[in-house]
Amino acid sequence: MARNMNISFLGTSSGGGPSISRNCSSLVADVMGDGSLWMVDCAEGTARQFQMQHRGQGDPVLKALKVTKLFVTHMHADHVMGIITFLRHVLHPPLIAPSGDLPPSDGPPQIELYGPAGLRTFVRSIFTMTLTHTGERYVVHELLTSSDTPTSCDPAVLHPSECPGQNFLCDDDGFWKGVTSGTGYYGEVVVDAGPILHRDPCIGFVFHEPNPPHRKLVILGDTYDASPIIPLIQSSTTTPVSLLIHEATDAYISRQIDPSARRTKDEVDSKVAARGHSTPVMAGTFAKQIGAQKVVLNHIGSRFPAPKQLKNPHDSRFAVIAEIERQASEAWGGGEAVVAYDFMRISIAADLNEEEFSGVAMELDDEIVLLGEVIEVGEIARGRGRGRGRGTPRGMSRGRWRSQWRGRGRGGGDADRGGFGRGGSDSDLGRGKKRRFGE
Numbered sequence: 001m002a003r004n005m006n007i008s009f010l011g012t013s014s015g016g017g018p019s020i021s022r023n024c025s026s027l028v029a030d031v032m033g034d035g036s037l038w039m040v041d042c043a044e045g046t047a048r049q050f051q052m053q054h055r056g057q058g059d060p061v062l063k064a065l066k067v068t069k070l071f072v073t074h075m076h077a078d079h080v081m082g083i084i085t086f087l088r089h090v091l092h093p094p095l096i097a098p099s100g101d102l103p104p105s106d107g108p109p110q111i112e113l114y115g116p117a118g119l120r121t122f123v124r125s126i127f128t129m130t131l132t133h134t135g136e137r138y139v140v141h142e143l144l145t146s147s148d149t150p151t152s153c154d155p156a157v158l159h160p161s162e163c164p165g166q167n168f169l170c171d172d173d174g175f176w177k178g179v180t181s182g183t184g185y186y187g188e189v190v191v192d193a194g195p196i197l198h199r200d201p202c203i204g205f206v207f208h209e210p211n212p213p214h215r216k217l218v219i220l221g222d223t224y225d226a227s228p229i230i231p232l233i234q235s236s237t238t239t240p241v242s243l244l245i246h247e248a249t250d251a252y253i254s255r256q257i258d259p260s261a262r263r264t265k266d267e268v269d270s271k272v273a274a275r276g277h278s279t280p281v282m283a284g285t286f287a288k289q290i291g292a293q294k295v296v297l298n299h300i301g302s303r304f305p306a307p308k309q310l311k312n313p314h315d316s317r318f319a320v321i322a323e324i325e326r327q328a329s330e331a332w333g334g335g336e337a338v339v340a341y342d343f344m345r346i347s348i349a350a351d352l353n354e355e356e357f358s359g360v361a362m363e364l365d366d367e368i369v370l371l372g373e374v375i376e377v378g379e380i381a382r383g384r385g386r387g388r389g390r391g392t393p394r395g396m397s398r399g400r401w402r403s404q405w406r407g408r409g410r411g412g413g414d415a416d417r418g419g420f421g422r423g424g425s426d427s428d429l430g431r432g433k434k435r436r437f438g439e
Contacts, residue, residue, distance in 0.1 A: 091134035119142055141165045242348050
C-alpha cells in the first residue's frame, strides 16, 4: 500500500477544447494507496486518455477499471460528456444468452458517482436512450440544496444497470460534510463538498485526512469566486491545504511575451467575468486566502495550448505558460504555481514529524517497524526498518518540458521530481430519501 497521495491529470482544457494538446476536464486521485482511483469530472474522451498515457519503463500506468468513485463538479458538457462511454467501459458488456442479454450482476455497484442535481437523470436517460446494457451496476448519489427536487430512485424508474442512490441535502451552511470516505495507508480519507460561484451551480471537493499526516486536497470546479467554500476548507485550522487545484481559464498575455497577442487586460477581465471563470491572478489570490502549500492551475483556455515537448524547444508557448505561472505565483506569494498539462502527475508526501510518525507506526506495526532511523519531514523511513515501501521525496513529477519553461532542469529522466511552493466503507445505499448532514 503506497503512502503518497498521487493526482494525475487526464484532461486540462477548458470548454473551448479538446485541442491537439489538451483533452477537456478530468483527473484521477490515488488517495487510498491501494491502487483504486477517485475521478473528478469526466469529459468527452476521458476513457481514451487511459489508452493514450505514456507507458515507459517504470512509469505508473493508470487503469480505468480501478476507478471506484467519480465526483462531478457541475453539469456543463465539458465536464460530463465522457461519463456514459466511461461507464460502458468499466461496467463491461452484459453476458449473452440465446434469449438475449442477461441482466447485470446483482452485487454491489462497481462505481459510485457523486454530483449535483441532474446527474442521476443525465446518466439514466442516456443509458435508456442509447439502449445501453452492462454486466455490472453503478449508483448515483446527488448533492442537493434546499431548492433542488430529488430524483426518484423508485425501482420502477431505475435503469437495469442502476442501483438506488442517496440524496445528500446540504447543511445549514450549504456544505456536504462526510459525503463518503475510504481507508488509506494512514487511516480514513474523508470527502467534503461545498458550493463555489460559477455562472451555473458548481461544487468544489475537499479530500482530507482527519488524522496525521492531515493531508488536504482542494479540487475546485469552474469558478469566478470560490470564497463560499472557505469555511469548509478552513474548518480545521490545524490542517493546512496540501494542494489546491484551481481553474485559470484565461489570462492577459502582453505582446512582449507573445507577439501574436492582441487583447488588452480590460478585455480579458471583462470576458472572464462574463463567463464566470478565473484568471491566474484570481487563482493565486484564492490560494493565498486559504494558505495553500502547493498550487496547480487547471482548466486552461484553448488559446493556451501545451508546448510541443520534443519538436521545438524554442516554442513561444513555453513563455506563455511561464507567464501564466508567474501571474499566479505573484498573487499567491507562497511559491511557484504550476500550469497542469495532460498526464502530469503530482505526489503529495506525508509530512509527519517524529512524534506523529511514531504514533502512526504503532497503529501500523504489522507493516513497518522503526529501528531508530531519522525521519525527515516529507519523507518516509528508509534503511533498516521493515516496511513495504521506500520513501518518496515530497513534490511532484512535472515532465521534461517543465524545466524548459524556466530554463533550468531539476533532475534527469522523463519525470524529474522537483518540489514547488511551500475503497473504504460507505453507508448503506438508500432509496432516494433526503439526508441532512448533522442530523
